[in-house]
Amino acid sequence: MRFTPTELTEAELALQSEVRKFLADELPPGSHEPGLGMQASHDKAFSKKMAERGWVGMALPKEWGGSDKKAVDRFIVVEEMLRWGAPVGYHWVADRQTGNIINKFGTDEQRERFLPQICRGELGFSIGMSEPDSGSDLASVSTRAERDDGGWIVNGTKIWTSNAHENDWFICLLRTTPLEDGGNKREGLSQLLIDLKNTDGLELSPIPFLNGEHHFNEVSFTDVFVPDENVVGQPGMGWNQNTTEMAYERGGPDRWLSPFSTVEQLLRETQGSELGPRTVSLFGELVARWWALRNLSLSVSRLIDAGEAPSIESSLVKEMGTRFEIEIIEKLVELVDHELTPSSESLFQRLLAQCVLTGPGNTIRGGTIEILRSVASKGLQGLPT
Amino acid sequence: MSVDQLLTDTASRLFAELCTHSAIQEAEANGQAPEIWQAFAETGFAWISLPEAAGGSGGTLLDALEVLRLVGYYAAPIPAAETGMLGGWLLASAGLSLPDGIVTVAPGSQNDTIAIAADGSVSGAAHMVPWGRQAERLVIVNSGQVASIPIEAASVTNNVSLAGEPRDTLTFDNVAAEVADAPEGADADALRFRGALSRVALMAGAMEKMSQLTVSYTNEREQFGRPVARFQAVQQHLVWASQDAALTRMAADAAGREADRGDARFEIASAKLVANQAATRATKACHQAHGAMGMTQEYELHHSSRRLWSWRSEYGGVNEWATWVGETAIAGGADGLYPLITGGSNALS
Numbered sequence: 148m149r150f151t152p153t154e155l156t157e158a159e160l161a162l163q164s165e166v167r168k169f170l171a172d173e174l175p176p177g178s179h180e181p182g183l184g185m186q187a188s189h190d191k192a193f194s195k196k197m198a199e200r201g202w203v204g205m206a207l208p209k210e211w212g213g214s215d216k217k218a219v220d221r222f223i224v225v226e227e228m229l230r231w232g233a234p235v236g237y238h239w240v241a242d243r244q245t246g247n248i249i250n251k252f253g254t255d256e257q258r259e260r261f262l263p264q265i266c267r268g269e270l271g272f273s274i275g276m277s278e279p280d281s282g283s284d285l286a287s288v289s290t291r292a293e294r295d296d297g298g299w300i301v302n303g304t305k306i307w308t309s310n311a312h313e314n315d316w317f318i319c320l321l322r323t324t325p326l327e328d329g330g331n332k333r334e335g336l337s338q339l340l341i342d343l344k345n346t347d348g349l350e351l352s353p354i355p356f357l358n359g360e361h362h363f364n365e366v367s368f369t370d371v372f373v374p375d376e377n378v379v380g381q382p383g384m385g386w387n388q389n390t391t392e393m394a395y396e397r398g399g400p401d402r403w404l405s406p407f408s409t410v411e412q413l414l415r416e417t418q419g420s421e422l423g424p425r426t427v428s429l430f431g432e433l434v435a436r437w438w439a440l441r442n443l444s445l446s447v448s449r450l451i452d453a454g455e456a457p458s459i460e461s462s463l464v465k466e467m468g469t470r471f472e473i474e475i476i477e478k479l480v481e482l483v484d485h486e487l488t489p490s491s492e493s494l495f496q497r498l499l500a501q502c503v504l505t506g507p508g509n510t511i512r513g514g515t516i517e518i519l520r521s522v523a524s525k526g527l528q529g530l531p532t
Numbered sequence: 533m534s535v536d537q538l539l540t541d542t543a544s545r546l547f548a549e550l551c552t553h554s555a556i557q558e559a560e561a562n563g564q565a566p567e568i569w570q571a572f573a574e575t576g577f578a579w580i581s582l583p584e585a586a587g588g589s590g591g592t593l594l595d596a597l598e599v600l601r602l603v604g605y606y607a608a609p610i611p612a613a614e615t616g617m618l619g620g621w622l623l624a625s626a627g628l629s630l631p632d633g634i635v636t637v638a639p640g641s642q643n644d645t646i647a648i649a650a651d652g653s654v655s656g657a658a659h660m661v662p663w664g665r666q667a668e669r670l671v672i673v674n675s676g677q678v679a680s681i682p683i684e685a686a687s688v689t690n691n692v693s694l695a696g697e698p699r700d701t702l703t704f705d706n707v708a709a710e711v712a713d714a715p716e717g718a719d720a721d722a723l724r725f726r727g728a729l730s731r732v733a734l735m736a737g738a739m740e741k742m743s744q745l746t747v748s749y750t751n752e753r754e755q756f757g758r759p760v761a762r763f764q765a766v767q768q769h770l771v772w773a774s775q776d777a778a779l780t781r782m783a784a785d786a787a788g789r790e791a792d793r794g795d796a797r798f799e800i801a802s803a804k805l806v807a808n809q810a811a812t813r814a815t816k817a818c819h820q821a822h823g824a825m826g827m828t829q830e831y832e833l834h835h836s837s838r839r840l841w842s843w844r845s846e847y848g849g850v851n852e853w854a855t856w857v858g859e860t861a862i863a864g865g866a867d868g869l870y871p872l873i874t875g876g877s878n879a880l881s
Contacts, residue, residue, distance in 0.1 A: 428850075
């Protein structure tokens with residue numbers, strides 16, 4: 148394990164300036180309610196504007212509508228969007244991982260069907276991993292697909308599916324070969340693409356968040372037919388593909404920037420007033436740690452561009468980054484002397500209220516920190532993960 | 533700019549051979565390690581980054597920081613930072629001569645009274661001076677002047693850091709010193725930042741060593757019929773310590789890179805703050821994972837952990853640097869907050 152320090156090139160700094168100017172023009176402070184990092188709201192028009200600039204699916208090949216850019220370029224765009232609290236929710240999953248998976252493992256026909264639309268910011272994806280009886284032990288998924296003429300018949304249930312009610316497609320990990328007694332759970336799994344809006348036998352039910360908001364869904368399949376052309380990669384190789392997908396998912400700015408807009412807003416609202424020593428040193432601690440953590444996270448993107456698969460490094464960054472997010476929220480709460488309300492007149496306090504209510508999810512989503520530690524510690528000890 | 537692998541390899545070999553557990557233990561008992569120092573000085577490492585014209589060994593600040601990282605990694609009980617990038621740097625900057633022996637600096641304790649008089653003589657006390665008893669010259673920077681003071685003229689009160697390394701009180705009474713005007717950029721404030729950077733490099737090395745030591749110990753130590761590293765509760769300590777080691781190394785590398793170019797106040801302040809907090813967490817995790825063995829003198833963990841406890845306080849603890857970074861960030865306003873995180877000292881006007 149080695150994090151090699153890196154810095155942005157002139158061209159990358161120019162991209163950073165361009166993104167900052169775009170945001171200052173499109174969403175000047177005070178003109179929008181910032182989101183908490185990747186819990187950003189869905190805004191198809193905004194996704195389209197970003198796509199017009201080549202900032203959605205930017206690492207995908209030009210041939211399929213992308214910009215042939217690098218992971219570091221995407222890092223730059225994403226970090227600016229997230230720290231600004233921009234509404235990137237609609238294209239988020241497709242841009243971060245699904246596009247890469249289809250490009251890497253899919254057929255040309257699938258690339259043609261999905262990638263240009265993803266790059267135009269017109270396709271929202273949900274992720275189908277967890278099930279009622281499969282969470283951290285992901286390989287135990289029991290949603291099954293049975294062979295049928297020209298495709299598969301799917302039965303089972305996926306759960307905690309974020310924004311399935313707003314998105315268009317679903318990339319779903321399920322079992323295509325029954326597990327025999329004593330068999331390897333990681334074999335016989337496949338990734339299928341399923342249309343969320345036009346599929347007979349697919350049913351969505353909301354699972355309200357603890358504060359009543361609708362993000363999560365349960366997606367159930369009853370004899371759902373999925374044609375062969377919607378299988379991504381080799382049937383049976385789903386576990387390996389899914390592991391690759393998670394390397395894209397981990398270690399990026401989305402794992403340490405969620406409370407940034409809240410902290411920035413605190414500074415905006417206290418500008419000009421005398422801040423106590425506790426607040427001053429809290430700003431110092433947060434800024435210093437963000438600086439160091441960003442350097443680590445950026446170095447992971449450089450490794451990806453160098454063709455490496457930094458799964459240990461990205462697990463370490465994600466585990467550390469999401470714990471830092473929680474620490475930030477706890478410290479901000481300690482600064483506020485009265486009860487928080489989601490309807491406060493102060494934007495800072497509204498955002499902080501949202502941070503408190505959604506914060507516990509930060510260290511759970513995309514692999515709990517306990518699972519990440521297990522992956523990382525095996526890596527530290529040189530054991531297979 | 534990068535560091536030649538040959539430098540890393542040579543310094544690593546030297547320290548690996550000399551800084552054995554018993555040699556470090558002996559240095560603590562004797563308050564000095566003359567053999568280790570001599571071997572270190574003979575290679576020229578002691579004056580690395582100081583211009584050859586001034587009597588130094590040449591090389592960049594990055595070279596000096598790499599050597600310090602290895603000093604930290606091997607817990608080498610020598611005043612490497614003081615003689616080279618701190619005291620030596622002040623002497624060379626002010627055009628004063630570099631002595632053959634050890635140079636040390638007054639890190640600037642609140643109760644220091646040491647001052648340069650109009651006639652160039654020095655009086656007063658400097659506290660917590662690293663290896664004061666063993667050094668040949670003490671260098672101070674005070675009111676626009678740099679003074680190189682012969683320590684043989686001092687009265688020395690021995691004292692030690694939490695790591696058992698010499699941190700002595702030197703008291704002078706009208707001692708004649710070599711004095712020169714301090715050039716721009718070589719003042720007490722600059723020494724503070726440079727001292728902090730030296731500690732970050734040392735801490736990065738020590739934390740990496742401590743983290744590796746903990747992984748290997750917990751893989752060897754068996755309880756309930758298996759290595760304790762197989763237990764998730766223990767794995768948590770391994771992961772947290774390795775994260776803090778990586779975070780500190782990254783902070784040290786990034787701050788060093790900027791310091792080698794110019795203004796790096798933001799990066800150094802942030803790096804020291806991050807390193808201080810990381811040291812607190814990582815020493816806790818590594819000690820817990822070691823159990824009682826880590827609490828003994830016969831096992832080597834304390835060479836790293838006690839040095840980290842010492843270095844995290846030297847040249848500014850959490851409070852000092854959190855205040856500095858916090859005030860800097862607040863002065864830049866809300867719109868400047870993220871540009872500061874990404875642009876660092878370059879973003880400071």
